[in-house]
Each structure stands twice: as C-alpha cells, then as structure tokens.
Amino acid sequence: MTAPxxxxxPASPQGPLGRARSRYGERTVQVVLVAAALVSVATTVGIVxxxxxxxxxxxxxxxxxxxxxxxxWAPLFEPPAYGVLPLVTATLLITVIAVVVAIPLGxxxxxxxxxxxxxxxxxxxxxxxxxxxxxxxxxxxxFALRFVTPTLQGWLPAGMSPDVFNALSAGLVMGIMxxxxxxxxxxxxxxxxxxxxxxxxxxxxxxxxxxxxxVVVPAALSGIVASFVLAISxxxxxxxxxxxxxxxxxxxxxxxxxxxxxxxxxxAQAGSGDLPTAxxxxxxxxxxxxxxxxxxxxxxxxxxxxxxxxxEVYE
Amino acid sequence: MSxxxxxxxRTLVLxxxxxxxxxxxxxxxxxxxxxxxxxxxxxxxxxxVYKGWSxxxxxxxxxxxxxxxPERAGAKSALFGTLWVISLTAVFCLPVGIxxxxxxxxxxxxDRWYNRMIELNIANLAAIPSIVYGILGLGVIARGFGFGTxxxxxxxxxxxxxxxxxxxxxxxxxxxxxxxxxxxxxxxGATKWQTISRQVLPAAVPGMATGxxxxxxxxxxxxxxxxxxxxxxxVAYVPDGVLSGYTVLPIQIYGWISQSREAFHDLSSxxxxxxxxxxxxxxxxxxxxxxxxxxxx
Numbered sequence: 281m282t283a284p285x286x287x288x289x290p291a292s293p294q295g296p297l298g299r300a301r302s303r304y305g306e307r308t309v310q311v312v313l314v315a316a317a318l319v320s321v322a323t324t325v326g327i328v329x330x331x332x333x334x335x336x337x338x339x340x341x342x343x344x345x346x347x348x349x350x351x352x353w354a355p356l357f358e359p360p361a362y363g364v365l366p367l368v369t370a371t372l373l374i375t376v377i378a379v380v381v382a383i384p385l386g387x388x389x390x391x392x393x394x395x396x397x398x399x400x401x402x403x404x405x406x407x408x409x410x411x412x413x414x415x416x417x418x419x420x421x422x423f424a425l426r427f428v429t430p431t432l433q434g435w436l437p438a439g440m441s442p443d444v445f446n447a448l449s450a451g452l453v454m455g456i457m458x459x460x461x462x463x464x465x466x467x468x469x470x471x472x473x474x475x476x477x478x479x480x481x482x483x484x485x486x487x488x489x490x491x492x493x494x495v496v497v498p499a500a501l502s503g504i505v506a507s508f509v510l511a512i513s514x515x516x517x518x519x520x521x522x523x524x525x526x527x528x529x530x531x532x533x534x535x536x537x538x539x540x541x542x543x544x545x546x547x548a549q550a551g552s553g554d555l556p557t558a559x560x561x562x563x564x565x566x567x568x569x570x571x572x573x574x575x576x577x578x579x580x581x582x583x584x585x586x587x588x589x590x591x592e593v594y595e
Numbered sequence: 596m597s598x599x600x601x602x603x604x605r606t607l608v609l610x611x612x613x614x615x616x617x618x619x620x621x622x623x624x625x626x627x628x629x630x631x632x633x634x635x636x637x638x639x640x641x642x643x644v645y646k647g648w649s650x651x652x653x654x655x656x657x658x659x660x661x662x663x664x665p666e667r668a669g670a671k672s673a674l675f676g677t678l679w680v681i682s683l684t685a686v687f688c689l690p691v692g693i694x695x696x697x698x699x700x701x702x703x704x705x706d707r708w709y710n711r712m713i714e715l716n717i718a719n720l721a722a723i724p725s726i727v728y729g730i731l732g733l734g735v736i737a738r739g740f741g742f743g744t745x746x747x748x749x750x751x752x753x754x755x756x757x758x759x760x761x762x763x764x765x766x767x768x769x770x771x772x773x774x775x776x777x778x779x780x781x782x783x784g785a786t787k788w789q790t791i792s793r794q795v796l797p798a799a800v801p802g803m804a805t806g807x808x809x810x811x812x813x814x815x816x817x818x819x820x821x822x823x824x825x826x827x828x829x830v831a832y833v834p835d836g837v838l839s840g841y842t843v844l845p846i847q848i849y850g851w852i853s854q855s856r857e858a859f860h861d862l863s864s865x866x867x868x869x870x871x872x873x874x875x876x877x878x879x880x881x882x883x884x885x886x887x888x889x890x891x892x
Contacts, residue, residue, distance in 0.1 A: 305788065306786055306787060306788050309788045310698075310702060312694060313694050313695070313697055313698035313702060314698055314702075316690070316691045316692075316693075316694035316695040316697075316698060317694075317695040317698040317699060317703070317713055318713075319691050319695065319755075319758065320695065320713065320716055320717050320720055320758060320759065320762065321712075321713060321716055323720060323731070323755045323758070324716050324719070324720060326731050326735050326755075327723070327727060327728075327730075327731045329734075329735065330730055330731045330733070330734030330735045330739070331730065331734070334734065384628065385628045385631055385632055386628075387628075388624065388625045388627070388628025388629065389625070389628045389629040389632060391625050392622075392625035392626060392628065392629050393629070396622055396625060405629060405633070407882055408633055408636065409632065410878065410882070411636065411875060411878060412632060412635075412636050414809075414812060414813070414816070414874055414875070414878050415636075415639070415816070415871070415874075416815075416816025416817070416818065416845050416870060416871075416874065417816070417818070417819070418816070418818045418845045418848050418849050418852075418867075419639070419643070419816075419848075419867050419870070419871065420639075421849075421852070422643075422848065422852050422863060422864070422867060423639050423642065423643070425852065426642075426646070426852075426860060427638075427639075427642050456631075456632060456635045459632045460632075463632075487614065487615060487618045488618065488622070489617065489618040489621045489622070492621075493621075510722060513722050514722070514724075516724070517723070517724020517725070517726065517727070518724070519724065519725065519726045519818075519819035519822075520818050520819055520845075520849065523819075523822075523849075524849065524852055524853075544724065544726050544819070547726050547729075547730070547823070548726060548819060548822050548823075551729065551730075551733065551822055551823035552822050552823070557738060565730065565733075565823075566730060566734065569726070569727055569730040572724060572726070572727060573723065573724075573727050576722065576723060576724055576727075577719065577723070579722075580718070580719045580722040580723070581719070583722070584715060584718050584719065
C-alpha cells in the first residue's frame, strides 16, 4: 500500500520492507500544529511582556514601601497617593464574603448531585448550574446593584443599612456566581472516587450521610480543595460585579456595608478612560495588574498541584 | 431463627430504627444548597425580564444609543458589534485551539518537559482574570502592534481569553475517540495525518462543537477586558470593518447601568434579556449537540 501512496519515494533501496518516507505534508502539518500550541505560550509571554516594563517604570517613580505600606490610594488626584492596601483589603473582604457563600452551597450541591440525586435529577440540575455559570458577570453586577442592595436595605435594621454601593451585595452575588465552579469541580473529584470504597462503607452499615462525609469527601479532598482555590482565584479576579455594585471609593475599611474599590475595580475604572501612554496613571494600571496577576498565578499553581495529586491516587 | 409456630419469644428482631434523624436533615440541607442556587437564577431571570419588559420592543434593536433620550435609545450598534466581534473571535480562536489540541493529544510526548509546560501553561491561562487579558490587549495588541481600539484588537484579545476553553474541550473530544479506530486506520496504511483528518477529527466534531460554542458564548458575555480596549465609547453607527470602532452588548449594558436615570436601567434590563437570549440559546445548542452526539463505541 505504501508504494502508490508515496510516488516521490525512490524505488526502495533499503529492501522490501524499508520504512517508507513520510508523505510530504506530514511534516508541514506537524509544524503548523506546534505553532498553534505555541500560541498559548506566546499569550503568557505577552502578558508578562505587557506587565513588566510599565511596572518597572512605575516603581522607578513610586517606592515599594509607599506602594505596599501606606493606606491612601488616590493615583488620579492631586497630590497623588499610591498606597495599594485599600484595594487589596477590599479585594480580600469581597472575596471572603463570596467564598463564605460559595463553598457551603457549592459543596452541598456537589454532594447532593453526586451521592443522593437520582440520575434523572442530576441530568436536570447540571445544565441549570451550567446556565448559572454562563450568565455574563455584567448581568450579575446589575442584579447586585438593582435588586440585592435594595433588598438588603429593606431587610437589615436601620443602623446596618448598606450604602447604595457596598461590598456586601457584590460579595453575595459573586458567591453565587462561583457556586458552579465549586460544584462542578468537586463533583468531578467525587465521581472519581471508586465505587468500591462506597460499597465497603455501606456493607459495614453506614448511612448515605456517613458514606458522603466520612468516605467520599476525604477521598476527594484534594480535588475539593483545588476547586476552593480556583473559586478564590476567580473571586479575586472578577471585575464587572465589583465595578458595578461595590463602588469606586478606595478606602481602607473592613465594613462590608461601605462602598469600596477592589484591584480589578480600579483597573476597570482607570482603564476606561483614554490615558496617555507615558503617564504615570497609565503605568499604575499595569502595576496593579501585575499584582493581581501574581496573586492569581500563585493560586492557580496551588490548584493545579492539588488536582494532580488527586488524579494520582485513583488512576 | 423462629422454628415452627411453637416458640413465642425466640424470634430475633433486628432493631429497625429507620433512617436516623440526622441523615434526613443532612439530605435536606444539601437540597437547600442546590435550591438556593437555582432560586437565585430564577429570581434573576424573572427580575430582569420584569424590569426590561416595557422596553423589549423593536426600538431595542433598531435604534442607536442616545444619551439624552432613553425612550428612543436602542442597542443596534452594540448588537452588530457583538456579532462582528464574536464572528471574528471564532475565526481566530477555533482553528488555533483545535490545531493546538490535536498537537497535544496526537503528537506531543507527555513526558517531555516542554509539552508538560504547555499543558500547565494552558491550565494556568484558563484561570487568569479576564481583566488581565484586557491589559495584554491594551499594552501589546492595541498599543504595541498599533491596532488601536478596534474590533480587531477586541477579537484577538477575546480569542486569547477563550483559547484555553477551546483547547481543553477539543482535547477531551479527541481523547474520547478510541485508539482502536486509529490502529485500524494505520493498519490499512494511512499516514498519521490521514488518520487524524479522516478518522479522529470527524468522530470528535460534536465534542469540539460543544466546547467551541460554550467558549464563544463566554466571549459574547465578556465585558471586563473590552473596558480597557475602547469598548466603552458612544457608538452611533454599525461597524463597517475590522478596523472600525465598536461597542458590544455587555459594555452597552454597563454603560446604561452607570447612567443615573431610571429609564436607562429599564433599558439595560431589556438589553440584558437580549444578551441572555443570545447566550442561553448558544448554551442550549451546545448541550443539545452534546446529548445528541454521545456516541457509544
């Protein structure tokens, strides 16, 4: 069969079953494929290249000490102040609220779908969770600002009424937004737990709850933790919800009823205008972006490591 | 055990306690977790439709935005902008993503350090915040390459953003094709690329289509990176080419939310309904394709 397929090959000098020369084109195809795979590497390089030089220039004008230790953030005012802490604490506060909402809900939903639900129930609810994951974040932001905040203002007692822009409703809605992330990744980890472990526990007389809590969750723990880490990383990087619902006031506060600005919120606000490339304002965006990138990068590495660990156990 | 009917009390009775209380409560707690998420989604959809109902009419897609007259404003430019950007994103990211996936699944030796690095890199890219891609677009594509704040820049940036999703989904689709198919093809004398292009890819198309549609629907709803790429400008024209200025639905919605007048908020609700219809339709097609094409080998 090889002879007619490779007309360009010389009449087989090395014997009847010699290795046919690969068709011309095979090589080209491979080069194209490698090039496509390298686009992803180029993306990472591009991100680093776009972040590093402006960040370095930024730190030539603003000292590390001022950036990381002072508590005033007002880069677009006169005189400017470059203490990034208010943005960081706002990011952390909103992330904590989101995670407190998302982890129990996501884990509960995953446990229910993986251990209790009838297959038909699972077939119904998994697509619903996918729709929840597919709703654009700008829609969540709108809902947080126009529905959740007024509802909270109506429910909470007068002294605790939140501002129009507040961290609480942004965090709550963001928590619901990342429920599907937690639920689907944890459920994957739980379905990877071999049936035999469950059957063994059932044979010893365990109830479904004991099997779920004492067998499945511990066995899937690294996958579950990886889903938490990824969820935290998504919450830190989420932009539109906070840009819409938590306000643009960078202030060092730990009161979730106050308006505050996160790192992503600042980048969105400052980046929406048309800043001259050489200005320090422009570089500030990249400095905050570099910090954001660094934080999420570390979280992603932790998550990837955890996922690899849980894969190793049962395959 | 109980011999004939004579012995009265020798029957061994196993304590029948039923399901313990704690278990029932636990099961209901888990159900509540799922129910809260679903109830939230339902509330959101109902609220948005209710709020935007008065503006869900042809004005929404026939008129251009207007700053002074919300009753006349529409999202025509945003709708066309979204169509432009998403089509171009598909043109950029689908070939690259699918070819990259073929390389990683069919050619790459997973023990080589550089292939492992590519995989780790893709996993990491999938979790980088979208606004960081905006910074990449701003620093490298818009200003570095000089493409400016155009549809082209927006599409390239969004392509890079959803590329990991396309690659991961396509790899799974390729992996699901059993190796016996490949062996049979090789056995008949086909070359590697012939095997891939005529056997593996056709079998993997439904899985790839599902992943690609989900990736594009993600791109259609993305707003954060485009904020940095000039999406938030007042556009009262339909884009006429890849170097045209643009706005997209999510950005237009964001712009209207930021207005103070109530009429603009109704308008943003109506536009949200439009956007959700587009995205949920794309999602449903993806889920339909997936369920339809689940092939048993």
